[in-house]
Amino acid sequence: MITITHYLVLSAILFTVGVIGVLIRRNAIIIFMCIELMLNAVNLSFVACAHYLNSMQGQLFVFFTMTVAAAEAAVGLAIIVAVFRNKETINIDDINIMKW
């Protein structure tokens, strides 16, 4: 029997993988994908909880998250393209001029 605990643990694992990916990877696209992973981990827990609590609100939230994620993907990819045109790299260690 798969309980809510399993869903939440899987969600936590996926989220942690996403966080670690954001922290240690250098390729902007990979980081971007890791952020998507974090979002979807949250989506998973939303759906699981909605099912568990027998409420539609959690599922509704998932739609919002997906909409925002889609918009974010569009804007984010556009930024990455723009950065690549300027610096010919998407290695974020080379994009560090925003500092003191």
Place this chain on the structure above:
Amino acid sequence: MLNLVALILLFPLIGTVINGLAGKRLRKETVGYLACGAIGLSFLVSFMVFIGLLQLPPDERLFEKHLFRWIESGSFISAAALQVDPLSVVMILVITGVGFLIHLYSIGYMHHDKGYHRYFCYLNLFVFSMLLLVLSNNFLLMFIGWEAVGLCSYLLIGFWFEKKSASDAAKKAFVVNRVGDFGFALGIMLIFLTFHSIDFTEVFSAVSHGNFEKGSFTVTMITLLLFIGATGKSAQIPLYTWLPDAMEGPTPVSALIHAATMVTAGVYMIARCNALYLLSPFTMTVVASIGVITALFAASVGLVQNDIKRVLAYSTISQLGYMFLACGVGAFTAGVFHLMTHAFFKALLFLASGSVIHALSGEQDIRKMGGLKPHIPVTYKTFLIGTVAIAGIPPFAGFFSKDEILLEALVRGNFIYWSLGAFAALLTAFYMFRLLFMTFHGECRVDHHAMEHLHESPKNMTLPLVALAGLSFVGGFFGIPGANALEHFLAPVLGGHGHTEVRGAVSAGHHGAWLPYLMMVISTAIALVGIFLAYQMYIKKPGLSKKLAERFRLIHKLLLNKYYVDEIYDAIFINPTKKISTQVLWKVIDVRMIDGSVNGIAWLVGRIGSVLRHLQTGYIRNYAFYIVVGCILIIVLAVFGR
């Protein structure tokens, strides 16, 4: 008709606003006639109010006009309300009447000045402030007028502010007045603490119901503090020094300050608070002593001054001393009477001296005048009337009022007051006629450059002179002994029974009924002696004065330098203040402590920032790491924190 009283204030205010905002774009004639018209209308309304007041029975002559609620804070309530009673009506008639003539005169006198509209704007504001001062029905509103008068005097004394001496004089007037106002403000606070009200009617009725013992400490303190204010505004010892310097302003301004407004404020205030002052014999003694000493002191300085306006300035201080003497011995009516007659003849003298200065293209030194009588006849005649009036020759205005003050000083006060006052009267007659003789008689010492331009002033300047000369002539008949109309009129406010008491005491007591008449003869004789001495010294034997000056060189020098009072004040108050200001307040408190703490905080923030900025690496990974750490911390706190 009494309801119109607010209009008296409104007209000058309208004149101020229009001339102040749009005066630059208006034609000169418009500006002048607007300002004059405002005061003229004010005078008409004042007269209507006066008629309205006369129609009431004497005991009910008190009318309060509530304008709006002004300040309400806890138990402190102050309304903006006006009070019409015989005292304030006398004051507004004098202020608007004499003020109107001075405005009219100013049209001609200031015609060539480039600050024409500014001048009339200030002048109207001055009259407005003074009217507010005398019409208010509580101490706080009176204080507003009191301060506004100080402000206007500052603006007008420093009217020609490009001149250093003028701006210095304006500052001096302002600062010295501030010292007095400080006392006045404290007095008002003490009144509120004591009576829980600042309305005239409430305070004075509380006093008259006998809740306070005669000579109680609180009342003495209140009256003394108020008197400090009066010494500042009315130029008495020790705060008189600003007034001679105030001569830096245009001459009509001097006339306005000295006659209709400003300096009479102190006398008015003491007369208004007569119920309080009568409760404190000690303060009364102080007032009378300061008054008589000032009268004598200023008169002695006036003996040797050579600036035509400065002589008049010292004579003003001296005459104000008489008014305070009268108030100090309890003869408030006599004080207000002298205030009124003095307003007439002093305005006349100042305007006439302005006419002389105008004729001589700005010359003010009487050593460079002389023999002007045939050249400017109207000015001469009016100046003569003013001089005779101030010297105290019957039947001119000054005689009756000064004689009454001296009589009251003798009957109610003591022989010392009288003798000092009488001696000051002798000096007054002497220096005023010295001024007259040196200006208009004898040989002509005018330099020929000014001589070419010598001319009588235009009509709109001589007309006010003639009007004021008429008033100086008849002004005394309002208060002639026996049929004292002014005293009857003022009796509800100032307690007219006081005078009959004196008369009663005179006729019943050891003095006998002949005393007032004897006093009149003595006063006249004193004045005539003064005139005779001046005639001897400056007409008959012109060298005599120089010889006397040589003979008593020390005294002459002392008088010429005004007893070195300015220098003494400089040494005692001004220089130490300046020193403390620069050495301690500026260089230590301001630079070190205030600037230091502000700069120190900025420096500290800068140092901390220069350390913390290394957190901003530019690597997104670091920022994401901080966010994650923060999130984890929040979660840990949320789960385990409680």
